[in-house]
Amino acid sequence: MPNIEVCFTPEQFGLYYTKQHTVVVIDVLRATSAICTAFQHGVKKVIPVSTVEEAKSYQRPGFLVGAERNGQIVEGFDCGNSPYSYMGENVKDKTVVLTTTNGTKAIKIASVAPEVIISSLLNLEVVITYLMEQKKDVLILCSGWMGKYNLEDTICAGALVDELLKVSHTSSEDSTIGARNLYLTARDNSFGFLKASSHRRRLRKLNLNKDIKYCLEPNQTPVIPVLKGDYLELI
Ligand code: 3SL
Numbered sequence: 001m002p003n004i005e006v007c008f009t010p011e012q013f014g015l016y017y018t019k020q021h022t023v024v025v026i027d028v029l030r031a032t033s034a035i036c037t038a039f040q041h042g043v044k045k046v047i048p049v050s051t052v053e054e055a056k057s058y059q060r061p062g063f064l065v066g067a068e069r070n071g072q073i074v075e076g077f078d079c080g081n082s083p084y085s086y087m088g089e090n091v092k093d094k095t096v097v098l099t100t101t102n103g104t105k106a107i108k109i110a111s112v113a114p115e116v117i118i119s120s121l122l123n124l125e126v127v128i129t130y131l132m133e134q135k136k137d138v139l140i141l142c143s144g145w146m147g148k149y150n151l152e153d154t155i156c157a158g159a160l161v162d163e164l165l166k167v168s169h170t171s172s173e174d175s176t177i178g179a180r181n182l183y184l185t186a187r188d189n190s191f192g193f194l195k196a197s198s199h200r201r202r203l204r205k206l207n208l209n210k211d212i213k214y215c216l217e218p219n220q221t222p223v224i225p226v227l228k229g230d231y232l233e234l235i
Contacts, residue, residue: 008175
């Protein structure tokens with residue numbers, strides 16, 4: 001049986017990753033939720049970049065460029081990391097370039113893997129089905145916050161683990177057992193459970209409650225973004 005494990009931060013990636021892993025990158029609040037939303041609304045490609053300077057170099061016709069640091073839109077950019085920036089007719093067929101504090105960094109770190117897919121609560125169910133069918137070893141990479149563990153990515157990882165362990169995968173790491181147990185504790189009221197989480201508090205201070213509510217509502221879209229070289233497209 002294939003294996004599934006959870007890595008809580010990009011900094012720990014090397015401790016868990018083996019060359020045969022399909023890596024699933026999660027940043028519930030908000031990078032991977034924004035990316036899933038963009039594809040749901042007809043965006044053709046998302047180019048994740050590490051630095052604000054790199055993002056700036058794409059500020060020309062044909063690209064919709066977003067930059068977020070510490071939850072806020074970086075000066076000089078029209079949008080940041082809100083899923084609401086990537087909805088509606090004006091994003092259809094566009095290429096989005098995005099740099100965020102942790103999520104795009106995690107995608108870049110994961111890019112050594114043979115397959116990298118993007119998950120969030122928004123596309124949970126379709127990712128579970130895909131991974132069950134693929135029957136490959138899976139490493140779930142949580143983006144965390146600046147090297148620290150976070151609750152919302154862990155709950156999402158635990159939801160994936162819980163379903164896959166029932167049907168198609170095994171696991172051996174304590175991080176995986178921990179993520180599953182946290183999910184089982186939180187699942188009946190994950191919105192309430194996450195009330196005290198650090199990033200929820202951070203975003204609430206920035207008046208981003210609407211984003212939080214949207215990102216914590218599971219199964220809103222059937223899209224699965226996959227990394228092809230340096231950009232994401234739909235599977
Ligand atoms: O860290 C990230 O990549 C972001 O998702 C953080 S925020 O939600 O935009 O603040």
